[in-house]
Amino acid sequence: MNLNLPADVLPSREFVMRYKRNYERDKLARLLSEMEIIYELFSEVPRYLNDDEWTIYFNLRDIYERERFLSRLYLQHSNASKIQKQQSERDLIIKKISEECKVRFERGEMVYAPGYHTYFDIRGQYFRRLVDSMYGCRVLAAMQCGEMPPQLIIDCRFLDQFSDNYQIKFLRQIQKLHDANWFHRCPFPVSIVNLLADDHLARYIKKYWLFLYGPERIHQNANEYVNDNEKCHEEDGDDFTELYQELDSECSTLDGSKKFSKCDFSPHPFIPTISSRSIRDNLSKDISDDEVVYISNSAPRMLDGPISKYKAIVICSSYDLQPWSSSLSAARCDRLTPYRLPIERYVKWERGYKVMSINVTANIIRSVYLNDGDWKSAIIENVPEYHFSRNSVSFNRSNPSNSSSVDVERKNRLRVGFALQEAIEAMDRRRIDAFENDGQRNGILSSNAKLKAKPKIYHHKYSREERRARKNS
Numbered sequence: 001m002n003l004n005l006p007a008d009v010l011p012s013r014e015f016v017m018r019y020k021r022n023y024e025r026d027k028l029a030r031l032l033s034e035m036e037i038i039y040e041l042f043s044e045v046p047r048y049l050n051d052d053e054w055t056i057y058f059n060l061r062d063i064y065e066r067e068r069f070l071s072r073l074y075l076q077h078s079n080a081s082k083i084q085k086q087q088s089e090r091d092l093i094i095k096k097i098s099e100e101c102k103v104r105f106e107r108g109e110m111v112y113a114p115g116y117h118t119y120f121d122i123r124g125q126y127f128r129r130l131v132d133s134m135y136g137c138r139v140l141a142a143m144q145c146g147e148m149p150p151q152l153i154i155d156c157r158f159l160d161q162f163s164d165n166y167q168i169k170f171l172r173q174i175q176k177l178h179d180a181n182w183f184h185r186c187p188f189p190v191s192i193v194n195l196l197a198d199d200h201l202a203r204y205i206k207k208y209w210l211f212l213y214g215p216e217r218i219h220q221n222a223n224e225y226v227n228d229n230e231k232c233h234e235e236d237g238d239d240f241t242e243l244y245q246e247l248d249s250e251c252s253t254l255d256g257s258k259k260f261s262k263c264d265f266s267p268h269p270f271i272p273t274i275s276s277r278s279i280r281d282n283l284s285k286d287i288s289d290d291e292v293v294y295i296s297n298s299a300p301r302m303l304d305g306p307i308s309k310y311k312a313i314v315i316c317s318s319y320d321l322q323p324w325s326s327s328l329s330a331a332r333c334d335r336l337t338p339y340r341l342p343i344e345r346y347v348k349w350e351r352g353y354k355v356m357s358i359n360v361t362a363n364i365i366r367s368v369y370l371n372d373g374d375w376k377s378a379i380i381e382n383v384p385e386y387h388f389s390r391n392s393v394s395f396n397r398s399n400p401s402n403s404s405s406v407d408v409e410r411k412n413r414l415r416v417g418f419a420l421q422e423a424i425e426a427m428d429r430r431r432i433d434a435f436e437n438d439g440q441r442n443g444i445l446s447s448n449a450k451l452k453a454k455p456k457i458y459h460h461k462y463s464r465e466e467r468r469a470r471k472n473s
Contacts, residue, residue, distance in 0.1 A: 299338035
């Protein structure tokens with residue numbers, strides 16, 4: 001194929017050799033043609049793609065997700081170059097400061113800096129270990145005193161069926177939920193259930209769930225370690241079971257001392273538990289269905305008052321946009337009673353969708369639990385103020401500069417969708433025309449061949465009169 005694409009964007013030979021079936025080769029050829037059109041229409045596109053990014057791109061469902069994925073990669077690459085430049089400038093400044101501190105220390109002055117006269121150097125890995133210890137102490141103290149808050153369950157039964165964009169959003173919300181729970185004085189026991197992750201979703205889990213796999217630099221060091229020592233396991237590196245095997249491996253020695261290595265990360269013992277089983281399988285046997293609350297925006301019942309009487313609260317990873325993926329249908333499938341948050345009872349909702357994100361819903365529930373059922377203050381503190389104001393941004397249709405960023409982005413997406421659809425239709429028409437031209441050159445399905453073909457003559461064994469006589473007899 002003759003493609004007008006940068007050489008660094010094209011897939012490698014190893015990636016192409018993975019797909020040997022005809023339908024996979026046809027799909028790859030179509031994706032390359034679509035990418036050529038995207039690169040002709042837009043300027044904010046990445047200038048290089050590796051095999052991992054190509055694997056994600058190959059598994060995306062439609063052209064809109066693929067265009068958003070390329071746009072997101074462009075922003076990541078541009079931000080990476082900016083971050084690298086800022087890091088080099090920061091390193092230069094730190095080097096100058098360290099040289100000045102060294103000169104002052106040699107003169108006999110009192111230098112308050114790391115490595116000189118600082119009693120506590122709380123940063124980096126030491127800060128993480130300190131917060132981990134505090135988080136573990138709070139959880140263990142609540143267990144010992146019998147004061148554990150209700151179990152917070154995140155239902156991810158629809159996550160593997162969502163688009164690429166929605167999967168990333170929900171994974172980030174769960175990470176924010178863990179961060180808030182990690183620093184809070186009253187941490188909730190969190191469980192992630194009904195998680196059926198394929199290799200495509202497992203890549204996003206490795207990237208966005210830092211509590212489970214660590215930051216991205218840990219991924220890079222671990223990949224280098226695997227490439228140097230275990231090259232035979234490169235194909236199994238993205239499997240979800242391999243993810244758990246890597247995370248369950250201990251990085252400490254037998255005497256309890258920490259062993260620093262290239263993959264120096266182990267998840268905290270009290271991170272959210274992850275399971276592919278149902279909600280009931282992740283609950284204690286002594287918890288009845290009446291003690292479980294399933295949060296749903298479209299539920300007929302309203303949750304009000306203290307929630308200390310409940311043992312578990314379920315939040316579904318869904319925006320309730322479709323009936324098949326709604327939290328109400330999930331609650332009815334598990335025969336649990338759905339409740340909606342009492343937003344209308346305490347505040348006046350002016351605009352925006354009432355389905356809150358997972359982390360915001362969890363923060364509201366935590367505030368209500370700590371304040372003995374004070375829903376009004378919990379909603380006002382945790383819900384963005386945007387939903388309570390009607391005319392915070394005046395919009396004038398005659399002046400497009402006054403439109404909000406959401407409206408501008410929506411219009412741009414519509415324009416992009418129409419442009420891509422027209423370009424793909426034009427590409428299909430060119431393919432059809434090229435196929436017909438090839439058929440005419442080869443004499444296949446051409447009009448001239450049809451005209452020159454002689455009509456087939458049928459010869460009957462018996463005459464018409466003989467056939468009629470046989471039929472009437």
